[in-house]
Amino acid sequence: MANALIGSHPSHGFKVVEQLDSNKQLTRSDSGKLYFVDQPDTHAFVSLPKLSSEIAGWHAKFILRSLGTSGDFHIKAFGDWEENGTTGDADTVQILEVGPSKVGIEDADSVQFYQNAETEGAVIEVMTDGSNWYALGYAKNASDVYGDG
Numbered sequence: 102m103a104n105a106l107i108g109s110h111p112s113h114g115f116k117v118v119e120q121l122d123s124n125k126q127l128t129r130s131d132s133g134k135l136y137f138v139d140q141p142d143t144h145a146f147v148s149l150p151k152l153s154s155e156i157a158g159w160h161a162k163f164i165l166r167s168l169g170t171s172g173d174f175h176i177k178a179f180g181d182w183e184e185n186g187t188t189g190d191a192d193t194v195q196i197l198e199v200g201p202s203k204v205g206i207e208d209a210d211s212v213q214f215y216q217n218a219e220t221e222g223a224v225i226e227v228m229t230d231g232s233n234w235y236a237l238g239y240a241k242n243a244s245d246v247y248g249d250g
Contacts, residue, residue, distance in 0.1 A: 120166075121147060121174075132159040140169035140214055149227065149234060151179040152190045157231035165214045165223040165245070175249065176227060177211040178234060193233050196248040200240035206248035212236040215247040 122139040126148045136147075150156055163176060180189015196206040212225055223245040226237045238246030 121145070121163075127161070129156050129159060131161060132156070134161050136161060136163045137166040138163050138174050138214060139167045140165060140174050140216075140218060141172040142169050143172045144175065144216075145172060146175045146177055148177050149179055149190070149229075152193060152229060152232060152234070154231040156229060158228070160226065160228035163214075163225045163227070165218060165221055168218055168221060169216070171216050173216045173247075174214040175211045176213060176225060176236070190234075194236055194248070195233055196236045196238065198238040198240060198246050198248070200238070200245065201243050204248065209248045211249045212238060213247050213249060215244050217244040218242075218246075220245045 117133065118135045118137070120139065121136050122141050122145065124146050127150055129150050131150070150159060165174075178190040178193050180191075191210050192208040194209040194212055196204070196209055196212050198204040212227070214223060214225070220241040223241065224239040225246060228235050236248075240246040
């Protein structure tokens with residue numbers, strides 16, 4: 102069997118860095134972007150694009166730039182704006198957290214910078230093969246990155 106191209110890299114118009122501190126729906130053209138997250142004082146939700154084979158290879162990186170006081174910053178599957186929702190592409194996030202407490206979570210709805218995050222610079226990378234989302238969380242403290250099933 103030969104190697105095959107299974108996705109493409111959509112254009113983002115050279116707008117590759119963005120600051121986030123509130124709700125946002127990401128699109129297929131956001132692939133490849135770097136997001137600096139200012140953790141809000143209330144919960145904020147970023148919804149990933151709808152899964153399809155056409156977006157295989159979509160990826161983004163989120164870096165926690167500043168800490169909030171009590172708000173989680175959720176990176177959710179498409180159509181899942183509410184906490185613990187099960188609409189849209191629910192249960193498609195496969196998470197691996199690398200840090201003091203290595204954790205793997207299968208079939209989650211979201212990955213997040215937790216409200217009790219302690220480390221500026223914690224990182225979450227998100228990518229897809231078109232049928233699942235894969236998230237890698239790099240954190241110094243166990244409370245920095247959290248998966249929500």
